[in-house]
Amino acid sequence: MSNNEMRECILHFINTAEGIKGVDLAMRVMEKMNPLRFTSGQFYEELGKLAENGEILRMEYVLNDRKDIVRSFYLPRGSEINP
Secondary structure, three states: OOHHHHHHHHHHHHHHHOOEEHHHHHHHHHHHOOHHHOOHHHHHHHHHHHHHOOOEEEEEEEEOOEEEEEEEEEEEOOOOOOO
């Protein structure tokens, strides 16, 4: 699988869902693409590039009762977060 195919798959799921939890995004990409053709490192590297380039918005947060776990949520470009 090329990085472009993975990129398009990631963008499709984020844009179609109008925002998605990181774990759900990973599961959907694995269901759509053959997970034997890419590594989790490639997946997270591509997510990082998309966020750095402003193509998606990545929000990371920690729950009050689980400080040891970081959760991620991904939104389409142009989304706004209100404090």
